[in-house]
Amino acid sequence: MRECQIDRCRQLILSISLVGILVTGTLVGLSSALPMFFSAREHVENSALDSLEARAAAINSLLAGYQDIARQFTSRTEIRRRLEAYEAGELGFDELVAFTRPRLKDPMSKLPELLFMRRSGPDLKPVVSLGHNPGLELEHIDTTGVSLMPLPTSTGFVIRAVGAITDDNGRRVGIDTLLFSSERLKALLTSDSGFSTQARLTLVQVSPSGTVLASLDSTGEFVRLLQQHQPYLAALTPRTLIHADDGKNRLLLTPLALDSWVLAVRLPRSDLYAKANQQLLTISGVILAMMLLGLFLTRRALSPLVARITQQTQRLEESSAELRLSANVFEHAQEAIIVTDPGLKIQRSNRTSSEVTGYSSEQLLGIGLDQLFDQSSRQGDQIELILHTLNRDDAWQGEINYRHADGHIIPTLQTISGVRDDQGRINHLIHIFNDITDAKENERRMQRLASLDSLTGLPNRASLNRQIEQQLQQAAQQQQRCALLFIDLDNFKPVNDNFGHAVGDQLLKIVSKRLQHSLREEDSMGRLGGDEFLVLTGNLQKPEEADVIAAKLIAHLLEPFHIAEHSINIGASIGIAYFPDDGCDTQTLTRMADEAMYAAKRQGRNCYVKTTSLD
Structure with missing residues (x-):
């Protein structure tokens, strides 16, 4: 073979090799780049839809806040009662106006966003109008809720919130109509975050058939783009992405809580997929450069890049999974969890917190958590001490009593943790608490059981001694006289011996009731143990009153007891000691009364002996 043919073959082999490398590299590049490109496009679309949902949630929260303000105005009891009196003819119109105006003017002055407010009576006749009405017809409004109202003289709009004032029977006695500035809503319709600078946001009103009824977009661009997609609008679902017919834009739509209104975002196609396109160009450039160095170098160069992209995707997926897990744990936790700002204003709450407090998440949002506290947990500077501890230790734990929506008190064990920002300031408080009503009830039940005699239900020795000591202190302060009666049953032991302990126990129960x-209402008694009882009388005008009580007790105990077909006869010996003559403390009086009781035993039983009769 000639040299020229060898050169041609070499060139041919080189060309074939080069073509093979290029084809192989192209196929490898396409098989690697295209799936990542489409995955990146999907991720970009989901991120944009997430931003759309977040913005819709913020708008819903804003509008709900305005409706809550309307409810707060309508819930004022005194003004409602005046409206009821006016409707009943018990109050004149001028008196109603004079009473209502200052009580609405003061809270309205604290709400700079509130442009105008009108309170109407039961016949929808205006009672008080405050602020500036920008020209809206408000005379015949009788439906409650939030709505967007275009201004008749400009392209602007205001937010109207209507709340009904009802009496105790749920009957409407008046209506409050509030007009709010649209500045905060307009701020939420700017593309400052979550979207590109070329994005345009607006609200459109859509009929059930998919027809665009109104739009806050003064240019009419959204109406023109959306009219081509009426079937989508008729069956609109959250997180809808539409390819506009002009081929240049993407439309992102999601319905709002506001009836028939939709949040719409227009994004240029080039802006939406800019990052995905840039990623594809980068990968393609790397692949092309590596193909010029050979298949081996291409693979070697692509491996780190693919690994990095995979790692980033994995991290994103892990972060999303962690966020979903955190949200799931938060919502389904057995403990009530509430997130507030440093001033205890509620920002978020889970399902269990609604079950514990009786308020829905919507009702809790935006109110002060301390407003749910029972008065017992708001006394003095208790809340300030909790906040001081949080600033110092980042955590606080203790018991807080809440007031349930139905009015009953809920004791809880609560842990509060502070979340600090980069500057070290607390910007969120996490409140985790459990209803400990059952535990408290068990504790009280155990305390009651520990202080009562298990057989008779009377105070036991320890509880009785504490009770007597307290009553003696009170008697000393009021300079009163009282008597302590030591009672020991006569002929009780034969009952146990002859009829058994079950009958003896039943006898003790009946004796306790007799x-x-x-006793008198002011007298108290308890069981020392066995067949011994103590009685502390109330205030005695003269010592002989104790004799009457003792004689009455003996007489009642001498009456036969009928238990299990047995007729049982017992009696009692009673010793009487006087306060303060015989002693000023429980131990001394008990000892003196005990000695007198034994003297009664020696005198033949079924009688009483006073300490004054002892030698």
């Missing part, structure tokens, strides 16, 4: 029924 003793209680024989």
Whole structure:
């Protein structure tokens, strides 16, 4: 073979090799780049839709806040009662106006966004109008809720919130109509975050058939683009992405809580997919450069890039999974969880917090958490002490009593944790609490059981001694006289021996009831143990009153007891000690009364002996 043929073959082999490398590199590049490109496009679209949902949630929250303000105005009891009196003819119109105006003017002055307010009576006749009405017809409004109202003299709009004033029977006695500035809503319709600078946001009103009824976009651009997609609008669902017919734009739509209104975003196609396109160009350039160095170098160069992209995607997926997990844990936690700002204004709450407090998440949003506290948890500077501890330690734990929506008190064990920003300032407070009503009730039940005699239900020795000591202190302060009666049953032991302990126990129960029924309302008694009882009388005008009580007790105990077909006869020996003559404390009086009781035993039983009769 000649040299020229060898050169041609070499060139041919080189060409074939080059073509093979180029074809292989192209196929490899396409198989690697295209899936990543489409994945990146999908990720970009989902990110844009996430931003759309976040903006819609902010708008819904803003409008709900305005409706809450309207409810707060309508819930004022005194003004409502005046409207009821006016409707009943018990109050003149001028008196109603004079009473209502200053009570609405003061709270309205604290709401710079509130442009105009009108309170109407039960016949929709205006009672008080405050602020400036920008020309809207408000005379015959009788439906409640939030709506957007275009201004008749300009392209602007205001937000109208209407709240009904009802009496205790739910009957309407008046209506409040509030007009709010649209500045905050307009601020939410700017593309300052979540979208590109070329994005345009607006609100459109859509009929059930998909017809665009109104738009806050003064240019009419959104109406023109949306009219081509009426079937989509008729069956609109959240997170809808539409390819505009002009081929240059993408439309992102999601319905709002506001009836028939939709948040719409127009994004230039080039802006929406700019990052995905840039990523594709970068990968293609790297692939092309590596193909010039050979298949091996191409693979070697692409591997780190693919690894990095995969790692980034994995991190994004892991972050999304963690966020979903956190949201799921938050919403389905068994503990009530509420997030507030440093001033205790509620920003978010989970399902359990609604179950514990009786208020829905919508009702809780935006109110002060301390407004749910029972008065017992708002006394003095308790809230200030909690906030001081949080600023110092970033955490606080203790018991807080809440007032349920139905009015009953809910004791809770609450933990509060502070979340600080980059400057070290607390910007959120996480409140986690559990209803401990059952635990509290068990604790109280155990305390009651610990202080009562298990057989008779009377105070036991320890509880009785505490009770007597308290009553003696009170008697000393009021300079009163009282008596302590030490009672020991006569002939009780034969009952246990002859009829068994079950009958003996039943006898003690009946004895306890007879003793209680024989006492005055101001007297108290308890069981020391066995067949011994103590009675502390109330104030005695003269010592002989204790004799009457003792005689009455003995007489009642001498009456036969009928238990399990047995007729049982017992009696009682009673010793009487006087306060303050025989002692000023429980121990001394008990000892003196005990000695007197034994003297009664020696005198033949079924009688009483006073300490004054002892030698």
